[in-house]
Amino acid sequence: MKGRHPRPVLALSITALFGMFAASVEAKDYTASEKAIRLAKENIIVDGHIDVPYRVKEKWVDVTQATDGGDFDYPRAVEGGLNAPFMSIYVPASLDNSPESTQLAHELIDSVEAIVARAPDKFAIARSTKDVRSQFAQGLISLPMGMENGSPIQGDLNNLSAFYARGIRYITLAHSQSNHISDSSYDLRRKWKGLSPFGKTLVKEMNNMGIMIDISHVSDDAFYQVIALTKTPVIASHSSLRRFTPGFERNMDDDMIKKLGENGGVIMINFGSSFVSKEAGAWRTGLSQARKALIEKEGEESPKLANFEESYREEVPYPYSTLDEVLDHIDHVVQLIGVEHVGIGSDYDGVGDSLPIGLKDVAAFPNLVQGLLDRGYSESDISKILSGNLLRVWQSVEDYASSYTDN
Template structure:
């Protein structure tokens, strides 16, 4: 989840989607590793079982796009770290996912296993597995970990935008643990034992390497892209990390947010921050000029949206580095504001991605691995390990 102010609107260029691409979307399970619907409806309630004005996800658009297993992100802001409220908010968000299912049992179903996803797909239901973004709700308690597992949490992103009691964050310059905390190292072991996937999106490089060293099963990056295309952006993964993830047999699920995908967008954002900070230094934080700065800057410097082609470049590069078995989709829909690429603006857009892969020569079997096969393989391995421990 990344809070962004709304940017100027951008009309999508029309993408010609073949009958084959639509067929692949409708006939296969599509898993998206990270969609921020729970926090979206927590802030402002919307009934996503019907078409909604705002947001990137609702039932009609999901059905149109073929989305069948979006991981609902149980996102807890880093500002709530080290507080009981952190744990309470996580439970409230799980309650909201359960309420979505309770209100529309003909459309949605909670999925706690790979078997659930497959069975619900056959029934025409959209599965709602859950992943926790930010491990702070654990509050140092293995009992909390077990409770969240029982409620349906099937991956945990160890940290978010700040270092917490589990792990250092890629966004936080303070590296208090130099990777994982002592408790964090124990948590990885216990997540393996329970059957919760370890998600290394957001963590520092040191924490990433420690997590894959400790974990007895493959790990995932639920919504990360590649540093090759965004130099200096540690939130993404560099080639060495991707190779290590491949050796771990894990999966990187590509984030669609423009600033995750494009150097141009990164540069735009960095320049905005630099110029705004300079203005604050010159005229003071409370100046009307500062209040008006963002809107003025965006008007003079239109937001450089990334493209479907650039997202495909990230997929291609993972395949070049470690093969087709280690890449998936982690769009971050409803989590990156109005920063989504041209051609991938909401959950109706997966056929565009499929068409792009077909155009680049991917076989149907390979596309199916990216859509869900790779993530379901990792989840199955995690389930099997937990069942034997």
């Protein structure tokens, strides 16, 4: 990020502005009605992206029990009605092009299997839409898995087969840097101008094998190339709308969303505040600029860097987004391409302390349902948003792979 450290008078004015903003949104009470709670419990809720495996790797906790901190554990999932969260097998871009990326992916899958092994009366691995539905009927929380960053494939389709066998059912082609598959929306170096030659082959092989293609994180060019190549609907497992966050390529613009609708795919809305509102993104830019200015002034060894974000937050309060703003994203997708193409991809345990007011952890899904009811969504439409749309895409991907195998 480029820019100078704001003058003290500007910093104070921003503090006052964000403080007023925080006070206004905190004042709203998000309370779910009995009907909203019932709908959350009666419906399958699929969340396209929860970062429990990496959270557990960083600091082990037993999510089969109540935990301190974090956004997910069994009691809170039950409270919120969440019963089919995709466990993110997240591999940092720093491990791209190294054998450690493949190793880490297998270790994270091991950790999901360990959760189930510790509590088979609470959780079960889900490898198909049939698994999700049957496990829901049994009162179990399904744990399907998606791989965030295709780096562990290492350009080897045998690795793709191995990860499918272990339960991976979607792959986010890239993460924060361009890899051997695709350019990333975060990476200014557009090495491939979209997909690599291997990436184009991979799209077809994922279709044939029955793995959903996740276009979250990829560049715009890569998105359009995926859409041109794929024979099945695709997903954005945890993305929101650029309309509300101008200039943030990580989100999708209206033209992309329309193309996703033509493809039959689903965008699963990310709850992270910087994905939801431009104010949160501006705050993050301000933080980066202030940190850079401190380094320029005092150097990389400055003791002030140790707790820099915490200190910055005290001076310039973080402008949390709200449940209502998340609903604005859902509304806009519905207005553009219909209710059949939107889902939920919260990014719980993956966006730190940036979750919206009203949606602070997985226990809050009834609040989301209440918001949808308040905006006039029918119970049928709410069911589609909570899981029906993603399960439709997943089923379509399964059906295509089955027909390919049969032929």
